[in-house]
Amino acid sequence: MQAKFSKLGFSTVIITSTLLFSCGDKINSQNNSEDTSTETMTSTDILTPPMAAKVPQKLEEHGQTRIDNYYWLRDDSRTKPEMLAYLNAENDYVNKSLAHTDELQTKIYKEIRGRIKEDDASVPYKYQNYWYYTRYEEGKEYPIYARKKETLEGKEEILLNGNERAEGNDFYSGRTSISEGENMMAFAEDTTGRRQYTVRFKNLATGEVLAETLKNVEAAMVWANDDKTIFYVKKDPETLRSHQVWSHTLGTNPETDKLIYEEKDESYYTYIGKSKSNKYIMIYLSSTLNTEVHLIDADKPTSKPTVFLKREAKHEYSIEHQDDHFYIVTNWDAQNFRLMKVKVGQQNDKKNWEEVIAHREDVLLEDIEVFNDFMVLSERKEGLLQLRVRNQKDNSEHYIEFEDPAYMAYTSQNVEFDTKNLRFGYTSMTTPNSVYDYDMQTKEKTLKKQQEVVGGYEVTNFVSERIYATAKDGTKIPISLVYKKGTQKDGKNPLVVYGYGSYGASMDAYFSVSRLSLLERGFVYAIVHIRGGEEMGRQWYEDGKLLKKKNTFEDFIACTEFLQSEGFGSPKTTFAAGGSAGGLLVGAVANMRPELYKGILAAVPFVDVVTTMLDESIPLTTNEFDEWGNPKNKEYYDYMMTYSPYDNVEAKEYPNFLITTGLHDSQVQYWEPAKWVAKLRELKTDKNKLYFKTNMDAGHGGASGRFEAIKETALEYAFMLDLMGKN
Incomplete structure (x- = not known):
């Protein structure tokens, strides 16, 4: 052709x-x-x-x-x-x-971009001798990575200018890693969106970029303490599975690099990191339900990795090192995880582990942040993330207080042990993203920066709610809502119902500058915390996967019906939205209850479930049998066939669709939505709109530039506004 x-x-x-x-x-x-x-x-x-x-x-x-x-x-x-x-x-x-919406798309684009502070910067954080931060320049798409020595009044040193590096590429993603001596930098770059990075090295003293490169690797890179050895992860060129850890010595030919570890089990992926103490290089081997960690002494980069604890069926754990012991967040005899402690050298026998925080039926322990005198635990209770501060000297503790009915809180850059200061982030559906420094001793909270909404933003003009729907089996499903103050609950409002419900990923309530363009036009926006995530604990995840996956779809439908019954919208005004596994969600829902929705927005949707999970050459397949099941087992095959969106398209009326993908997507291959669209066009009996847009230069995350990404959002908003007769 x-x-x-x-x-x-x-x-x-x-x-x-x-x-x-x-x-x-x-x-x-x-x-x-x-x-x-x-x-x-x-x-x-x-x-x-x-x-x-x-x-x-x-x-x-x-x-x-x-x-x-x-x-x-x-x-x-x-x-x-x-x-x-x-x-x-x-x-x-x-x-x-959609040419008739070009003016509307431009209007929305200008609205959203006009609210963004273009010459913006992150809150600097101190590590050793430098303050590190990223910043944006007016009109530019990509961040500039920079630092200042000793004080913030010092001279700026630009480490990497993403705008310069992106020149000549339609897509660009970069990541940096500084050596312990702070004189060398490794930087990883992806110019296709397929998450296959190339790593280069820069001498920060001279500005010289070295000739040696590492190709087809993960973005994460970890320096040993000798300032010349770096560890990195290679990918299988076909499946893109991260499976090998290598070490490279600066000044040598990468072809002579040493293979440190290779993971043979195709259900595992390989990741690397470094302990906060800088004592250990950590190799994480992870499948959906299993973890194994290997350690390398960062002062002895040529030493062989040692196993922290051998993998065990359905045992997940993560570790942090401090002084002469390790802390372990583990689900060993603890579905919602608990915190253990063990002396260095005794970790490979669980009989030596000492319990620090016990398992709780109603609280999910997600993470820890360790300091010399304090510990901060990230805990999820009743769907909300709480930060619990524990004094390690006297075991006294307290929670940081948050006021919104639904919100997102998280620990930020905390790179030092010897401090009483915790840096954390906070946002809600009405509160712009905020960065705080918190004195764990005095409980004094200092706002370092709140995301600026250019042109002004008044939080009292909007309402946030936390409500509950009842699922088909009687389970209460949390919903986080935001809408403009004065909105009437008369069923006439445009309503967006957004969900995900997979991999135990919790969808927290967050602020969105772009969302204001919908709220100002009378939209109600709902995040539904359906099973398959971990909002309500680990069992919430277990009840939305494998042979219980259809609970996820039923929950979404129940939330939609409840919102409509409460007057937040109607079948003539409701849009279902989801991306990736959330695209599978809305695709399945479109087959099950199409009459509930005016439109469906599906981004990079995982819709050809059976065919993809039968093909182990496709990236991510082998790692996800514990999530979806292996259809080579007839029980799972038969169950998947009851919900796979592509396999269940029928000759009937469907809502309007806007389906998007990226040609270079490495997580959900472009042909899944392409096939789905083709089959929908063939079989659907309605005259509703069906639009399919492929970003020919991007991958799973869409456009890489901060302003280019707004154009994709403007298209989605214009699609909905056009169907609602709004502008």
């Missing part, structure tokens, strides 16, 4: 050889691989959506045969002309069909 597409729509297009999609009645969507006819598409066909050809592919498992008519859209190389032409045709269809 040879086709030339303009950015805004088709010019005259001549298609030769195999035709795999069509636009308009002039081209038969049933063309097969034997068809070599020549057809012409003109600009008069633009408002008729592309129709992908049906090329039957038999998929057999457990004696059952599925026919996948759109399997051909998969192209691991991402270079097939017919596949690219189809994606471009869909993009052109979106652009042309």
Whole structure:
């Protein structure tokens, strides 16, 4: 196929050889691989959506045969002309069909960008001899990494300018790591969005970027204490599984680097970090339900790794080192985790572990932050994250108080042991992100910075609520809400219901500058804390995975019905929104209860569950059998087939759709939403809108620039506002 597409729509297009999609009645969507006819598409066909050809592919498992008519859209190389032409045709269809909203999209873009302080900077933090921070310059897309020596009044040293490094690339993501002597820097860069980084090195004394590079690696890099050895993680080039830890010595050829550890079990991924004490390089080996940690003495980088505790079935743990002991956050005999302590050298026998914080049925222990005299525990109770400060000398303790009914709190950069100061972040659906310094002795809280909303923002103009819906089985599901003060609960409001519900990821209530453009136009925004996350403890996660996965979808539906019954919206005004596994969520819900929604927004959606989980060559598959189940087991296959969005598309009426993806997505491959769209176009019986937009330069996270990303948000908002007749 040879086709030339303009950015805004088709010019005259001549298609030769195999035709795999069509636009308009002039081209038969049933063309097969034997068809070599020549057809012409003109600009008069633009408002008729592309129709992908049906090329039957038999998929057999457990004696059952599925026919996948759109399997051909998969192209691991991402270079097939017919596949690219189809994606471009869909993009052109979106652009042309929504051309009447161009002015609205521009308006929303300007609104959101106009609220952002463009020349902004993070709150600096002190480490050893320098204050480190990132900052943005007006009009620029990417951060500048910088530091100042000793005092904040000192001369700025730019470590890395993301804007300069991004030149010539449509996508850019960077990460830095400073050596212990603070004179060398490693920096990792991704220019495709596929999370395959290249690492380079910079001499901070001279400014020279060294010639040696490390390719196809994770972004995380850890320096040994000798200032010349760095540890990094390589990825499998096909599955992108992080599976090997290597060490590199500055000034040597990377081809002579040493393999430190290789994880053979394909259900495990490999990560690296460093203890806060700088004593240990930590190698984390993690599957969905299991953990194993290996340690390397950071002062002896050539020493062999030692196992902290060998992996055990369904045992997850994380560690922190301080002086002569380790702290362990563990789910050993503790579903919601507990805190243990053990002397260095005795850790590989759990009989030596001493309990510090016991397991609690109603509290999930998520993390710890250790200081010389204090410890801060991040605990989740009744869906909300609490920060518990414990005095290690007298065991007295207290909680930091927060006022909002729903919020997000988190510990921030706390790199020193010998301090009474805790830095933490706080935000709610009405409170812009705020950074505090907290004196753990006096309980004095100092606001260091609150996200500025340019043009002004008055918190009293908005209302935040925490309410509960009742699920099909009687379970109470928390919902976090925000809307403009004075909003009438008459069922006429546009309502966005957002959910995720997978991997034990808790969706906290946070502030969004862009969301103001919806709230000011009368929208109600709801985050539903459905099972599959860990908002209500570990059991909340267990009850929303594997053979209980459908609880997640039923919870979302129950929350939608409750919100509508309370007058926050109606089926004519409600939009379901989710991304990645949240895209699976709204895709399943669209099949189950399409009549509840005006529209569906699905970003990078994981919708071809069965086919993907049967294919171990696809990134992330082998690591996720404990999340979704392995469909090579018939019980899981049969269960997945009852909810997989792609496999359950039917000939019936559906809501309006806006579906987005990234061509280079390494987590949910682009062909999943592409196939889903093609099947929806074939079978749906309504005349509602179905738009499919592919970012041809990005991956799972979408556009990388801070302003380019706003354009994607503006498209989503314009889609909803247009359907609601608003501007």
